[in-house]
Every structure is written in C-alpha cells, then in structure tokens.
Amino acid sequence: MSSSPKSRLSEDVLRQKESRYCSHGDTVHYSPAPKFFQGCDGSFLYDRQDQPFLDLQMWYSAVNFGYKNKTIIDAVKAQLDQLPQLACQYLHEEKVLAAEKLAEECARAFGQEGRVQFNVGGAQAIEDSMKLVRNATGKSLFMAFMGGYHGRTLGASEITSSYRYRRRYGHFSNRAHFLPFPYCYRCPYGKTPDSCNYYCVTQVERLFETEYNSFWDAKAEEPEFVALYAEPVQATGGYIVPPSEYFRRVKKILDERKILLVDDEIQMGFFRTGKFWTMEHFGVSPSIVVFGKAMTNGLNPLSGIWAEESLISPQHFPPGSTHSTFSANPLGTAAAWATLQWIDQQQYERRVAEAGAYFLAGLKQLKKRHETIGDVDGLGLALRIEVTHPDRITPNRTLTDRIFEAGLAGALPSSRGPMGLVLDIGGYYKNVFTLAPSLEITKDEIDLGLELLDYLFTSCAEVA
C-alpha cells in the first residue's frame, strides 16, 4: 500500500535534530512524543515501520477526498510538467476555471452573484475577508463566537475566541465581541432545547435594544460591530452542530442591525457535512464565504474568499487591494480545479449523508456501551464524541488524552491486525474527539474505526 521508506536517517537522529532546530511553537509538541509518519493512502497513514493508522481526522478535514487521491495527484503532476510556476500578476487557465466554479457554487447556494479572491493559508483568506468588511464599513470591530477558530495571524487571532492565542502578544485593538455559540449539550444559558425557544437568539437581540446596551447607536442606526464571523458547524470548538433555526433567526437580527455575516467554511466546506457549503444546511446567505483546506485535498495551501458583488466588485475592491506572491500559484489552482471536478463527479450529498448516518449510529451504540461518552452527534461526516466522567457531563480530559496517545502509539489489536488510530482533540474542555474521516471512507473502515474506538474506550478506561 505505502511505498518503501526512502529515508536513511533513523527516527532517533531525526528526533534529536527536531529537538534542536525546530521551533516548538506550533502544535507538534502538544504531544509528549510527536509521531513520525512516512506514507499515506486512502484513509490510512503509515509510520516509519509501515504500520497502518486509520485516520479519522484527515488533517483537520483538509484531505476530504482520501490520501493520494489519484485523480487529483495526477493533475498536480501534469501541472508540474506544464506550468508549475507563474507570477500571480499573470493569468493562467486553472485560476479562472476554479474561480468560476466556486462562484457558481456560491450563486447556486446563496442566490448572489459574486467573485473569488485566492490567497494561501486559511488565515490569509480570513484577513482578506476582514479587509473587505473594513473597506465596506470603515470599521474594524467584529463579532464572532465563543469556541470559534479562524486562524492565528494577528488579525485572525482577534476573532478567534481563545485568549490563550492572544495573551503572549500584547494588545489587540480589534478584539472581537464573542457571542455564546448554541452548544446545546452544554447550553451557556443552562436551558434545554425542548423548552428554550431559542433564548440564545433573544439574548443576541437584546444587545441592540438601546444605545446603553453598548452595540447600537439608535439615532444614527449604526452598529459598532459590523460583521459576525461564524463557522456553520463549530470545528476546533468540538464539531458542534447548531440547532436548525439558529442561523436563520440570528441572520434576521444581523440584517436589521446592518451587520454582515461571514461564513468560515475553511474546515466545514467541500462536503464535509454533506453539502458543498455547510451553511446551506441552515438556509441563510452570507455576504462572504471563506474556504481553504480541502479545496486542494491538502496538496497546496491555496485558500480563498467569495464575496457578493457589492463588496468585491472592481469598483469597491480595485486592483492592488490585496496581494500575496503565491495567491493563485498554478500548482494550487491545478489541484483545486481537479478537486472541484472530482467533487462534481461524485454524489457526495447522498453518500456523505449515508456514511454519516451509519457512522453516527455506530457512535450511538458506542455511547451506550461506554458511560464515559457524554455525547455523540454529527452532521454528515463531521462527527463528535464528547468524553466525560460517568455522569456523562463532566469533561474528562485525562481519558481523552489517554485514548488519543494510545491510538497514536499504534499496535492496537484489530480485525485487520495491529493498527493505529489517528484522532484529533477539540472542544472547549479539550475532551471532544472531532471526527473528520475521508469522505471516501468505506463501511468496513467505519466499522474498523468503531472497533478501535471501542477497544480504546475500554482499555484506557481500565487503566484509570
């Protein structure tokens, strides 16, 4: 499956070098013993001993269409032979075609004409979206959600909820106002969905009731915060699916208060939840859509935004408004164009719904068997397992970490032989497994995943 190792250096030597020359400032060293991998294929990663690891997280949903998806890989190779490099001030075909396709998907989904601006890295696309909003409104204060994540540039950190990401870096003069996300399993208002009548939306409405509530100048009819950044399903926050009416009701308030909705689809776009854009589930039309990750199936950092014409027309966002050297790099656009064509040929709306339902049913069974699972939920193939103490509510970070590390240690007994399991931890309390399997995952592989999870919840709990 995986090719033979090409490395001549031992893992020990590499670890010594890594320890000496690599910054530990990224997320590698969240793990006490970071894992080396050397191969990948389909739903599996392979370590330096060629041991397979079932990956239920697929690079934070960047590889939605399977590792080494041949169609997309081949397109990149073709571009390497054709036009691997080109300055972004010149045009090439794949850029135009990918932009057209993305604009069409937005027009279809949201009923608005608009344009696409590429960049590299999700955070830089977020920055471009902030530029659009600032340009349109002259203001730079935005709302976002508690639990939300939009990137780690200084600008993106201002609308990303965790104060930990800002604390080291001095003053942030556009720090967002963060609204509680409708996280019904742990309702921030202590309500329950059956009787709350969207109390959380009422609380948003209240903010604008009088000028003394601090957000609205009633005389001038102007808001102080001019955009709301939202992940349609909260990602790093723990794959939290909002109740069905939430965004529709909030959007009504935003419209009344002249606040733009920016839809961050970086992690949830490209059929992760069974729609091209996850916001489509909720029936609202954002003014700006931000995307990245799976657009190239992880083969290039290409990212981008779509915005409605009134924000991004050449008149409002003229030449020179933004730029980056690699913004439409041809290897990226080739990968994106191949990915978009690939998507078009699948029937992901149906297939993801089916696979997601199958997986969620399995997770519900798992929950019944393990009292340390407080909640399972999901939309399409964005699924969550909340690890708790036996009261099924108190977060159990210790057990979460133990399962994560055991999965990564590999050598788990399975019906397919020794195996590892790649998970990722999210959630406000760092106790949620956020599952983002390949959209090409098979039923067998889902069964294998459930088998491994069952084993881990059992064996790790026993250790406790």
Added chain:
Amino acid sequence: MSSSPKSRLSEDVLRQKESRYCSHGDTVHYSPAPKFFQGCDGSFLYDRQDQPFLDLQMWYSAVNFGYKNKTIIDAVKAQLDQLPQLACQYLHEEKVLAAEKLAEECARAFGQEGRVQFNVGGAQAIEDSMKLVRNATGKSLFMAFMGGYHGRTLGASEITSSYRYRRRYGHFSNRAHFLPFPYCYRCPYGKTPDSCNYYCVTQVERLFETEYNSFWDAKAEEPEFVALYAEPVQATGGYIVPPSEYFRRVKKILDERKILLVDDEIQMGFFRTGKFWTMEHFGVSPSIVVFGKAMTNGLNPLSGIWAEESLISPQHFPPGSTHSTFSANPLGTAAAWATLQWIDQQQYERRVAEAGAYFLAGLKQLKKRHETIGDVDGLGLALRIEVTHPDRITPNRTLTDRIFEAGLAGALPSSRGPMGLVLDIGGYYKNVFTLAPSLEITKDEIDLGLELLDYLFTSCAEVA
C-alpha cells in the same frame, strides 16, 4: 521546450470568465490587458501561442533556480508518490532536514544558535516574527523603512510603508515608524555619498537623544518601538542597495536602544545577491530572519522564520504559540529540502557574483546609450534600471509603463526570433525595473536581455 497546449478554451472565453468571476483586488489588473501564460522552462515563459518570453523577474525572485528545475520538480513528484499530505502536528523527515539546514546557514552566517518555524506565505512568516517580538518585549510598535514591503496581511501592512495599502482598511493601531532608507541615488536628505558621512545614521541616532524626541524613556532606558524590520536590499522599493556601512552603524544604535533587528530575506535570500542571506554582505547579525519565495523555487508557498534561541526556545515560544494547517506541508518541505540540497551543489557565491557583474556591466553600457536611464545598480543578480527623463533624475513613469507593456506584448525582434520580455516595475516612483533573472541564466540569455532592453528603450522612447 514547452509542452503543447492542453487548454480547450479560447483566451477570449477565459477573459470573459475572469472578468466576471475573479476579484480584481490583486495585482493582475494593474495591467490593462493581463497576460495569459501556459508554459515555462529555464529563463522563459510561454504564452498560449507558445511564444517565448525571456523572464528577467522570475516571479519576484521566487524561481531563483530556473523554471521547471528538474531536480526540484522530481523531488516534489517523489513526495506526491510518498507522502503528499500530512497534518502538521505530526512529523516527517523533510521538515526536520530543511529546518536543520536553514538553522545551520543562519548559525554560519550570523554566529547564533536558533530554530526554524515554518508557515505558508511570506506575510504569515512576517506575522510569526511579529509574534516573537511582541512576546519577547510585550510591545507591538515597530520601526521599518520608507519604501519597505513586508506583506499584505493586516499585521504586515502596518510595517509596509505605502499608505495606499492601509487607507481602505480603517485604523491600524500598530502603524510603524518608517525611517528613510539610504537610497543614495535620491538621498532623502539631499546629500551625496562622498561627503555625507552617513548623515542618515546620525538622524537615526538623534531620535533617541532625549525623551522629548519621543522614542526613548531615558529614565527607564526603554524604547517605545522595539524592532526594526529591514530588507537588506530594498525589493519592491526598487532593488536599492544600501551603502556598505549602513546596517553596521544602525545596528550599533539598535543594540544601545534595545531594539531587535528583523531581517526580511523573503525576496533577497537564497543567493539572489550572491550570498545565502543578503544581510551577510553587511556584516550584521539579525535576531530574526524571515524567508520564503525561492525556498521552494516557487513550487510551494512554504515560508518561515529563523530566530535566535533566546527568542524562540521552547521556554519562550512554547507549543501552541502559533499554527497554520499547512505550516510544514510535506510537498512544501520536500521542495524546500530539494532546493536547499540543490543550492549546496552549486557554486552560487562565485557564479552569481560573476553573472551579476557581467549583467551590470551591460546595463552600464545601456545607460550610456539611453539618456532615459538615470541609474543602474545591483548586488549579485538583483539589478535595477531607473527610468527617467533625459535629465537622468526626474522619474519617467510613462516610459517605464510603455516598456513594460511592450515587453509583455511580445513579438519583439531579437537575434533569437520574435520574443517577449517579462519585467517588473518597482521603485518609489514606479519607474524602476527590478531585475531578478534566474540564477541559472546564461551569458547568452543576459545578452538577449540586454538586446531586448536596448530595443525597448529605443523603440518606446521614439513613440514618446
């Protein structure tokens, strides 16, 4: 040389789509008729009619080692077959090896141990460097140079001189203090190099003389601005080479005033000027080095920073201090590692010096023949032609644009047949051709470039 066209759509159709679906907010539409290209090789781009264009700018110095450099292309293809995708919280070999090599080059050049943090896009690496400085000092006001360019994220825009890049986007609360760059051809102080005795440095020194000069608290011995961002040779500003003692003298002041030097090598690193790092020409040791572009020879947006240990040690910059999904993406690290190995096998220090000297000699001849060339200069293969009126000082933007567009229109008569010429315009007055040819450029190709420039300066001047 270039492969046959693969496209089935006419350029007209593509232009219509581009006009409708692509944001014009990037730099494409600086040109009234943006150019489509479909192939590249060595020092040449090929348009959709397969007409060759000699490229003297090489994607703003991102493709230092030639289009389709086979060694590096092959490394990317191998990674596509081996490990094209891997979440950045896991480790892989090329990341470690590339980091080691870069850290060694910094240690060799600057005499300091340190570490490397990868990211994608130059601006995001700049943002990481800003995080390091803010983390170390608790402050967020920086100095930078008039004419300097460090990127277009909101954060990078604060230290990039042009107000045009900020104007649309409201308030910037960390707007840098911009020092005049030692642009001796147009000395900001009206001095001449033979008699100025580094008056410009004296003016920097003066800023800290008393607390009333606004930059220094003499009682606390603390500066208000805590870092100076510098391109060792100013890039977008017009490939301006500072006088030899400038940085050494300024660095002395910075050290006395506890101000960190951040060396932005994004455009000038990787032997553009004949040294691995251009700052090596000037004999000073920065605390942070920022790099990107040519590190992958344009095959991946991988960028990064190196910082001295006291700033970036795990203690000072612990896990989670920064992050981006694609920060050490394996296709990027494979391209970088191949590029770094490629560099090691060439003798660029000698070869770039020689080729640069040859090219500059030719430019000096060109200047003699054309009174509309006010200045030519260069360091290694970073060369400049300043286009002026016949007084050899008044900027001539009209002629500059005309030559640029004529080169891009192609069909120039040349000893090699009909040919185009790819240039880029920089400079404070947008009247400088900033030449960044392939480091693999041959003498014949240099001669061809000079021939085409000669033709253009003649023919376009006549039109005037």
Added chain:
Amino acid sequence: MSSSPKSRLSEDVLRQKESRYCSHGDTVHYSPAPKFFQGCDGSFLYDRQDQPFLDLQMWYSAVNFGYKNKTIIDAVKAQLDQLPQLACQYLHEEKVLAAEKLAEECARAFGQEGRVQFNVGGAQAIEDSMKLVRNATGKSLFMAFMGGYHGRTLGASEITSSYRYRRRYGHFSNRAHFLPFPYCYRCPYGKTPDSCNYYCVTQVERLFETEYNSFWDAKAEEPEFVALYAEPVQATGGYIVPPSEYFRRVKKILDERKILLVDDEIQMGFFRTGKFWTMEHFGVSPSIVVFGKAMTNGLNPLSGIWAEESLISPQHFPPGSTHSTFSANPLGTAAAWATLQWIDQQQYERRVAEAGAYFLAGLKQLKKRHETIGDVDGLGLALRIEVTHPDRITPNRTLTDRIFEAGLAGALPSSRGPMGLVLDIGGYYKNVFTLAPSLEITKDEIDLGLELLDYLFTSCAEVA
C-alpha cells in the same frame, strides 16, 4: 432669597449670541429651548424673572449640600483672600488635609491603606484610574456595565456603554466588554428577583469557565480584561440599585480571576445614598475609588481617586506619572476641605436615610395614583421614577419629555405660588426621572416636589 438681576442684556440678545458663538455639542441643546438661570439658593434655582424652580436634581448630584451653602461658600471666599492661586507642584495645607480625610474615609469603609491623587473633572480622574490599572497590569482592556457612564474623554468613552458617544470618533482600541447591569425591574435575562438566584452572576462566572469563552487563559491563569468599572448605583443609567448580594458575589469572581474593581463614586459618593461611599452598602472593597462632583459642592471641578497602596505607592506610581495644571488648585481644595468638614458635622447617614424613606414613600403613593409610573425605587436620596405606558412596563419617552419641559417652563400652580421644577432624565430608554435632591431638603420641600410631580403627571398625561 435670590439677589436682583445684574444682567443688562435681554434674554433674546443672549439667545442670539448663544446661537452664534456657542458650540451646540454639549447637552444644552438636548432641550429645544434651553433655560437661562441667574440665581440659586438651597433647593431652588431662579430664572431671569426671579421665578423659583424646585431643583430635584442638583446639578447631577454635584450640589448635595444645597445651593450657596454658606459654610462652603465662605471657605472659598477665604481662600480667594488667602491663596487663590498656586502651581500644583507646590504644596498647600488644604490639599493635604483633604487628601488625609478622603484616605481615612476609604480606610474606614474598605479596610485598606491608600493614597489620594487629585485632578479636575470626573473624566480626568477616571483617566488617572485607568493609568493605575494599566500600570499595574500592563493591559488596557477593561470591563464595565451596560448602562454605565464614566465620562466623555476618549479614554472614558471606551468604558462608557453608549455607542452613541463613540460612533463619531473613529476607532477605539480599548473598547470595554460591557456586562448587563442587574436592572431587576427590566432583568436582562427575563428573570425575576424572587426566583433568579443571581442568574446574572452565574453568567459572569461562565465567562471564565474555559479559554474558549474568550476571557481567561487557563494555562497562564491570566484574564484578558483586567478591571471592572462599576457605579455602585447606576446613575445616568437611571438610578438603578443593584440587589444587595450582587457586588459581593461578583467581587468573589473578580478576585479569583485577578480583575480589579474600580468604584466610580463620582455621582453617588458623599452621602447621596446615605453612606459616605455608596459601595459601603454592598460590603465589598474596591481597589480604586473615583470621586468628584459633590466633593466641592459644585464650587470647583476638583476630582480625584483613591487607590490601595499596592497600586499607588510612590514606588508603583512615582513622580511624573500624571499631572494636570489645576490638579490640586487651592480654590478646589479649600472647597473640598470645607465640604468634608461640613459633612463631618452633619448626621447624614441617619438624615439621608430618613429623608429618602419619606420621599420614596411619597413616590410610591404617586405611583398608585398614576398608571404611567412603572417603577419607583431609591437608595437614600437617589430616587427614580420610571415613566411608562399604562401597562407599567413599556417606556414612555414622550410623556417623560413633556413633563421635563413643563417643569422647566415654570409657572406651575403650587401651594407656594407659581413655581418651576427641575428634573433630569436618565435611563436606558430615556424614560426615568433620576431624582437627586439636596441632602438638606426639608420635608416641606419634598412635599412640594411630590405636589409638583403629581400635577405634572396629571396635566401632561391629559395632553397626550
């Protein structure tokens, strides 16, 4: 009572001049026909026809001890004869004595040693308090309350809730996070006091629960917002008295989260509510107390702060940390010292409680008679009448304005002859009469006030 008019210019002429030469940017022109006054005495103002106006607002509680209080006036006259002017870098006796007395009152009330820093104008004292907090924490983000008011300098506007006060003035980089104030008559959470169990405090607590709630770095145990500014009874917000346990419970959270409490007593200090400091009612000890207004009984803009020693000791707040030319102007300190001595000789704790109870009882009767009074409440002689529609909840701004203007128009029939009534309007909906009568008001004058209010609520309602 009032002296004879000294003016030789007619009111018409003065109005013309005012219309031409005076900025309308202050609050004078909130009224369509601003009122001229020319005399004052005890609880009464006199217009240019010598008609008396019972003043139930006493210059927003700046003249607590009666207009032309002879003792304090005489002290100012004595200072005019002794030392009317002295640069604040020199010392004079009254400054020291007033500081001592204020520090003693804080030590008595809050059990902490500390020091006093004078300034002029409440907002400048607020700015000094912000300096103390920023100096102690290195951070500049603060919390404050919706409905709160702390002044109109740019800095004070950042912690004053109304966006209307910021909208015209561009970006504010330290805009506060505003918490809902416990305004139980209109509970922001739709709760009722009998069953809420301080739900509002629970909501404050929740903000710090995880780093994803955006306010707390759990690893570093550091808050992002480092102080809470609070008026103990909300003033401009509508003389809202919080429930008795509110501040005690919130303070517990603040202590756990390392957030300083700043007590803004500018309007409520100096026995307005029957205690020297209104915060004394609530049993919590702030780190900083800000005061002004009634400290000189309205005879000088002198203001100031007291802070606990750990914040304001010479070591932490050394010479030169702040300054203003008039910060301890001798006419101001003389007025303050006389006022503080005056207070000492009265028995305001008992007298204000009694007068307040008597007045509030009258207001409750008034409410029974007028269905347009939704709520009356008070603490000491800070009293409120909330004007509503007959449902006793919907704000009735029209009627409020009509009563206000009718009172100011004068010529109201009363048992003492034709009379005016001076009221002030506050509240989130601008429908609250915030009553701040002289602490020297007699029962007869309270009866007169109630009589006039009764007449106005009747006559103005009829007009509707």
Added chain:
Amino acid sequence: MSSSPKSRLSEDVLRQKESRYCSHGDTVHYSPAPKFFQGCDGSFLYDRQDQPFLDLQMWYSAVNFGYKNKTIIDAVKAQLDQLPQLACQYLHEEKVLAAEKLAEECARAFGQEGRVQFNVGGAQAIEDSMKLVRNATGKSLFMAFMGGYHGRTLGASEITSSYRYRRRYGHFSNRAHFLPFPYCYRCPYGKTPDSCNYYCVTQVERLFETEYNSFWDAKAEEPEFVALYAEPVQATGGYIVPPSEYFRRVKKILDERKILLVDDEIQMGFFRTGKFWTMEHFGVSPSIVVFGKAMTNGLNPLSGIWAEESLISPQHFPPGSTHSTFSANPLGTAAAWATLQWIDQQQYERRVAEAGAYFLAGLKQLKKRHETIGDVDGLGLALRIEVTHPDRITPNRTLTDRIFEAGLAGALPSSRGPMGLVLDIGGYYKNVFTLAPSLEITKDEIDLGLELLDYLFTSCAEVA
C-alpha cells in the same frame, strides 16, 4: 501684603500627612523637598514664614494677570453671591459672553467664523479638539512636535512627545508621528538659520512625496495623519520660538495634504507673548484653537476650544457630542468673562512687547556675565535661559537643578531683603528656565529678578 497665617498645623505635621496620604504621582515630588506656600500677591508667593518669593513662572503661565488680581477676584466673589452653581445643561449669561468674546478674538485674528466649546482642564479641551478632528475625518492619527506637550489624559499623551509619559501605560493605538520642532539653537538637522533655507520644512514636504514615504495615498489624495498639533511657541519644550516663516511654510504643505492645524494656546495664549493668540505672530490660521490656564487667571480650571464653523457647526458637532459636568461652571465663566474684560482694558500688545524687550535685554547682559548660559531668547514675556557648560552648548542639568532649588530655598540676599525665587525648568534636556512672569510685572521687579538670577548663577556655579 500677604495675610497672616491661618494654619494651626506645623509644616512638619503636614509633611508627614502628605507623605502618607498623597499620591506622589504628580509633579510635587520632582523636588526632593517640595515647598509649602500660604499666600500670594501680584508677582509674589509667600511661604509659611511669610517670606516673599518673586515668581517668574506664574503657575506655568496660568496667572498672567497677577496673583490676587482684584478685578477678577471680585468677579468670582460676585458670582459666589449670585450664581455659584448651575448644571451645564442650563444657560447663564457669563458663558455666552465669554464664548462670544473668544470667538470674536479668533475671527479677528484668523479671519474665520467659529464657535467655542468649554470644558475643564487643558487636556480635556485637547480631547474635545481630537473629537472634532476624528469626527471630521474619520481618522485618528495625528502629527505633533518633538518637544511638544498637550496634556496627560491617555488621549493627550498620544500627541505629547515624551515616551516617558506613555511607557507605564501599555499600548497607545494612536501614537502621533512627531516632527522635529525648529529649535534653531540646537537644530535637529545640524543646520544654522543663516544658511538652512528652512531645510526642516523641506523635510516635512518630503514626507508626502510618494506613497512609499508612508504618509500619503497619491491615488486617493488622502493623508494617513489628519491633523498637526502645534504649540506656536513650544512651552514645556523650553519656550522655543520658531523662526518667523516656519508655520507659514508648513501650513502651505498641510493645506496641500488636507491636514488640519490645531493651535494649542493653552500656555501661550492670552498675551503671554504679546498677542492675544501667539499664533498671530506667525500669520497662519488654524482650524482649531485650544485654550485654558490664564483664561481665568488661575481661578478656575475652565478651558475650551474654538473651531471654525465647518468643524463645529451644530450640524457637524450636534448636541451630545461631548460633555462634562463642570464644562461651563459659572464660577469659571465668571472668572473668564472678568479676565477677558480685564484684558480688553489693558494695552498688553504694547506693554508686553516693551516689558519683554526690557527683560530680554537684561537676560542678554546676564548671559554675557555667565558662561554657563548658552542661550537666552524670548517672545513677549515668554523668555528662556538655557543653562549649559562653559562651552555654551552642552546642557548642564546639575547647575539648573541647583539654581532651581536654591531659588526655592529662599533667603537669597537681595536689594529688597531676604527673598526667594520661583522658577520652572523645561527643555528637552531639562536645562532651560522657562520664564513666564506676570504681565503686570514692573521694571523694578524685572530688575529684582535679574539681580536674583545673577546671584544664583554666580553662587551656584561656585558650589560646583
């Protein structure tokens, strides 16, 4: 002359109290032994032993018209008997008359109609001026001068040059760009007035030459910094008089670049230099004038701004745009109105010029006799003595402090018997005596001042 002491507490006891209860954060403790005073009259202060001190600084120019100027004192007493207190939302005669007079003086001097907005404390008036500029431009970045001083609120500190005033207080997001002031004795460019041809102005012009100089968007024709704050004669900076053409030439640039000129007359207004407004000497018309200090002859912190109609009309600066409780307090307006009438009855334009010339002639003699005086200069009765080492250029802060303290110690031998001398120290190097004597100072008193200075320069130098 001075009245008998009224105090019953010894100075020792007062010092103990001061040490314990007073913040040392103001400027009192710049002096190791702060001086107590208890009386004042004309040009003299009196200490607690009734020893006279000739005051050559008059409370930083707040008491231009002599201590206890009877006319003005009597006006305040009359207001104490008539209308000592009145909420600023109501009108009274003196406010209107003072506003009219000030607006007339601005119209006369600057040829523009406009309006006056009062406030208290110079810094709050500066804040009001910042509001006007921010309101008119939507921007909040301003230019100001190195050496400039505009107050100590957080906002005013952003345009006040000394970093020492900001360092303790975290991030300032509108930190000004500070231009070098034309301080010809110590030219920031090392030029001399006879040959410089206003090189300093050329340097200002250069800032806007291209967008890369960082201040100007040439496409949009918009500046990034929208106002220049200037003291016409730099006050705290050391009573520096700019060359005659400076402001006229700079104003031309400001007009071209759409930058407003704000004239800070807080210390130099009201005939300190022999004109009502000091900017009148320089023939330019500011858009905003800020004033305070001497407007009430030090009897009340009343301050204010005048602005041209296009900035401050009711349409542009409508009701509620600013406010402070004491903004037009009747004791302040009575003092101001009396002061303005007093001024009208004097012939200060002639008298100040004459007295200033006489004093300056004496200082020039003094300079001849003392090699430790590097420079003397003045405009009207704003005079400077720069204390240096015998090279007449190296600042001599030690000697400056020694003379200051010896003057304050009193008991200096003089032709009028034992005497003290009150000076103030300014200047970038804290080596300048900034002389601001009473405008009512007699020739005899000037002679006495010169005599005392002569004695001090002699005796203190000998100690060295």
